[in-house]
Amino acid sequence: MSRIDTVNAVPAQGLNLVQASDVTAGELTLRADAVVIGSGAGGAVAAYELARKGLDVLILEAGPYIPSSEFSEDFSDSLERLYQDHGGQTNKDGDLLLLQGRCVGGSTVVNACLAFRTPDFILEEWGEKFGLTNLSPEAMQPWFERVEKHLSIDANGEHEIAMHSQLVRAGARKLGWSVKPLKRNIRECALTGHCVSGCKTDRKQSMLVTYLPWAMAHGARLHSDTRVTRILESGGRAVGVKAEVVGHDGIKVADMHVDAGIVVLAAGAVQSPLLLLNSGLANGSGQVGKNFACHPSMYVAAKYPHEVFPWRGALLGVYVDEFLTPEKGGFILEAGGLGAVEMCLVNEPGTGKPFLQFMEEARFNSGIVTLIHDHNVGEIRWEKGRKVVDYKVADSDFPSMLAALKASAEIHFAAGAEKVFVPSIEKLEIHSVDEIDAVLARLENKPQRLRLVSYHPQGTLRMGADPASSVVAPHGETHDVKGLYVTDASLLPTSIIVNPQVTVYALASYISSEILKRTPS
Amino acid sequence: MLRVVDPMTTKTTKQQADAALAPLAGLSRRKLLKAALWASAGTAAVVAGGFAWLRRSPLDDVAVPEGLKHLSASEYHLFHRAIEVLLPTDGTTLTPVEQIPVITNIDRFIGLVEPAIREELGIALALFDNAAVFSGLHGKRFVDLDDESARQYFDTWSAGNTLQRTLSSVVKKFVYLSYWRDPATWPPVQFDGAVSDRWGIPSLGNTPLPDESAEVTA
Numbered sequence: 001m002s003r004i005d006t007v008n009a010v011p012a013q014g015l016n017l018v019q020a021s022d023v024t025a026g027e028l029t030l031r032a033d034a035v036v037i038g039s040g041a042g043g044a045v046a047a048y049e050l051a052r053k054g055l056d057v058l059i060l061e062a063g064p065y066i067p068s069s070e071f072s073e074d075f076s077d078s079l080e081r082l083y084q085d086h087g088g089q090t091n092k093d094g095d096l097l098l099l100q101g102r103c104v105g106g107s108t109v110v111n112a113c114l115a116f117r118t119p120d121f122i123l124e125e126w127g128e129k130f131g132l133t134n135l136s137p138e139a140m141q142p143w144f145e146r147v148e149k150h151l152s153i154d155a156n157g158e159h160e161i162a163m164h165s166q167l168v169r170a171g172a173r174k175l176g177w178s179v180k181p182l183k184r185n186i187r188e189c190a191l192t193g194h195c196v197s198g199c200k201t202d203r204k205q206s207m208l209v210t211y212l213p214w215a216m217a218h219g220a221r222l223h224s225d226t227r228v229t230r231i232l233e234s235g236g237r238a239v240g241v242k243a244e245v246v247g248h249d250g251i252k253v254a255d256m257h258v259d260a261g262i263v264v265l266a267a268g269a270v271q272s273p274l275l276l277l278n279s280g281l282a283n284g285s286g287q288v289g290k291n292f293a294c295h296p297s298m299y300v301a302a303k304y305p306h307e308v309f310p311w312r313g314a315l316l317g318v319y320v321d322e323f324l325t326p327e328k329g330g331f332i333l334e335a336g337g338l339g340a341v342e343m344c345l346v347n348e349p350g351t352g353k354p355f356l357q358f359m360e361e362a363r364f365n366s367g368i369v370t371l372i373h374d375h376n377v378g379e380i381r382w383e384k385g386r387k388v389v390d391y392k393v394a395d396s397d398f399p400s401m402l403a404a405l406k407a408s409a410e411i412h413f414a415a416g417a418e419k420v421f422v423p424s425i426e427k428l429e430i431h432s433v434d435e436i437d438a439v440l441a442r443l444e445n446k447p448q449r450l451r452l453v454s455y456h457p458q459g460t461l462r463m464g465a466d467p468a469s470s471v472v473a474p475h476g477e478t479h480d481v482k483g484l485y486v487t488d489a490s491l492l493p494t495s496i497i498v499n500p501q502v503t504v505y506a507l508a509s510y511i512s513s514e515i516l517k518r519t520p521s
Numbered sequence: 522m523l524r525v526v527d528p529m530t531t532k533t534t535k536q537q538a539d540a541a542l543a544p545l546a547g548l549s550r551r552k553l554l555k556a557a558l559w560a561s562a563g564t565a566a567v568v569a570g571g572f573a574w575l576r577r578s579p580l581d582d583v584a585v586p587e588g589l590k591h592l593s594a595s596e597y598h599l600f601h602r603a604i605e606v607l608l609p610t611d612g613t614t615l616t617p618v619e620q621i622p623v624i625t626n627i628d629r630f631i632g633l634v635e636p637a638i639r640e641e642l643g644i645a646l647a648l649f650d651n652a653a654v655f656s657g658l659h660g661k662r663f664v665d666l667d668d669e670s671a672r673q674y675f676d677t678w679s680a681g682n683t684l685q686r687t688l689s690s691v692v693k694k695f696v697y698l699s700y701w702r703d704p705a706t707w708p709p710v711q712f713d714g715a716v717s718d719r720w721g722i723p724s725l726g727n728t729p730l731p732d733e734s735a736e737v738t739a
Contacts, residue, residue: 007730010727010728010729010730011727012726012727013724013726013727014727052733068724069724072715073714073715073716073717074704074714074715076698076702094687149731150731152728187725187728188725190717190720190722192716192717192720192722194715194716194717200717200718200722200724201717201722201723201724201725202724202725202726202727203725205728209725209726209727209728210727210728213727213728214728214730214731217730309711311712311713312713339712340701340706340707340710340712341698341701341702344697344698344701345694345697345698348679350676351606351607351672351675351676351679351693352606352607352609352668352672353609353613355607355697356608356609356610356613356615357613359615359701359710360613360614360615360709360710362710362712363710363711363712425679425686425689425690426679426680426686427676427679427680446683447683448683448686448687448690449686
């Protein structure tokens with residue numbers, strides 16, 4: 001192993017990386033101790049943790065480098081430039097929009113900054129059912145503490161709880177339900193409400209302004225516009241990758257070959273299994289791409305008798321954890337804002353004048369985002385050269401969806417809402433608490449009934465002690481290929497209900513320590 | 522006549538096209554054609570992979586504006602009618618629909634759609650238009666329905682079978698996104714849009730390296 005002991009200064013702004021426009025040769029051959037595939041939560045943390053211990057690290061990111069100074073705070077434009085498939089990634093039925101970042105920094109650039117530790121009962125379940133006793137709450141605590149400190153994670157102050165969140169808090173308290181300020185990875189939030197379009201002023205502590213520049217200060221190299229096409233293996237060990245450098249016009253600029261004894265796969269829970277399937281690796285269990293879960297979410301909007309301006313202030317302020325555990329429902333509710341463009345798509349107020357009235361009154365609306373503990377029933381695979389996200393809400397999960405909808409409606413009415421808009425394809429409104437059950441009874445678990453969005457793909461390379469039923473061993477290395485590690489949300493053997501970024505940061509930190517233990521000095 | 526402008530001066534993204542078309546992802550061509558047969562009371566004529574028009578419309582002989590690059594004439598008339606029905610801004614505080622290049626944005630959306638999906642979309646739009654002849658016993662294509670019947674058609678389909686919900690949702694998404702993505706529509710609803718530059722918020726830049734002197738180890 002080469003050792004890099006020099007520590008450079010972190011630049012004040014931006015990253016000094018290699019983009020497709022910088023590449024002049026048609027063939028690139030590179031060498032590194034560790035090649036990291038993906039620059040999001042799992043990749044950036046692993047890159048830093050390995051680089052700061054002296055390993056020569058190369059990070060390959062398929063997406064473009066968009067410096068924060070170029071963020072537009074226009075959601076439509078941001079989807080085009082920063083998201084996977086330009087924001088158009090859906091499940092096979094087309095009724096669930098799957099939003100993932102595709103840029104340097106990955107989804108951490110476009111997420112809503114919400115920072116939860118993995119619930120204790122989830123970690124305990126992983127120990128009992130998947131043999132992951134090394135990930136007990138006690139064992140994970142120092143890793144959570146480490147990333148929370150690095151990323152300035154703290155609970156929202158009162159000034160960060162905007163009107164939309166104040167209403168949800170008031171409603172929940174009136175019902176006697178537990179409601180708490182959300183924790184976020186942010187410094188001096190400017191309250192623009194544009195988190196999901198990227199933080200233009202670098203207050204969000206995404207990988208773009210933290211772990212990536214830190215890794216590079218320790219000598220890590222970063223290539224954007226570089227899509228890994230195959231992981232290379234020899235004699236049961238990972239030995240590197242093949243990749244393509246593709247310009248922003250879609251034209252291939254160069255082929256790349258990387259020799260590396262350590263391969264860290266962190267392309268996200270959709271792309272990582274696709275890459276392993278392409279490579280024909282690590283699938284002795286037959287579980288690669290299986291067990292997909294995603295926290296299918298709805299935005300439950302309500303109209304209030306006064307102005308709310310859901311696009312003003314911190315995007316998300318508080319959450320209701322009254323129903324967090326499976327025996328109480330297995331869902332959480334997050335109070336959140338929304339911009340005008342998104343507002344026109346979240347429900348069906350009716351055709352013509354009713355729709356225009358809904359939009360004229362958009363500033364009177366508030367909303368709640370629902371997250372449920374869905375089962376791992378989906379699959380990511382290739383079909384005729386195209387990726388397929390085969391996922392439907394399981395019948396066993398539909399009661400949780402309805403319960404989350406009902407609780408959201410009850411909160412809105414307790415907070416004084418005049419009516420609640422059901423996020424359905426057909427027009428469904430609820431005008432009082434007494435109507436909730438009857439209206440929701442009209443919903444069925446069938447395609448194109450509800451308007452679903454997912455921000456949290458997970459589970460497709462699940463971790464476990466049994467090689468027959470899992471892809472990745474408890475220390476993060478694949479059962480089948482030595483030197484091939486996974487550090488993204490593909491690892492999670494069950495859905496975790498809460499936003500997963502801190503779970504991924506902590507697991508990537510832990511797995512990096514395991515890589516270092518197994519790496520000869 | 523709705524406004525048609527130079528596409529080069531407008532900004533419509535592939536993302537918007539993809540988002541609008543998302544519901545079509547679950548409908549293969551075979552499914553779509555099969556569904557077409559029963560969705561219009563078993564009478565839709567599927568001929569050589571395309572629709573025979575079930576009923577002539579006076580609009581069939583009306584020329585479409587110059588400048589459109591991707592919409593067929595029948596698709597133009599369909600969206601023209603859908604815009605009138607879905608965005609009746611007269612009498613509201615909203616930016617008049619005539620001031621927004623909605624049809625141009627839709628035309629650009631269509632141009633960004635992948636060829637295989639584009640073919641299915643064409644069939645789907647033809648189905649939406651033709652099925653009105655029988656669906657609800659209107660006896661006319663969608664483009665010829667009066668305002669009230671056209672509104673009812675959308676509402677009925679949004680509560681109908683999977684295919685009907687899908688198609689009504691696709692048409693609405695095309696129209697809504699093409700209107701609301703234009704910043705000129707935002708002031709009447711008091712949406713602030715981009716604010717950081719306007720408010721003069723400074724960038725904090727990259728975060729300094731963490732102090733690892735008291736390193737946490739597990």
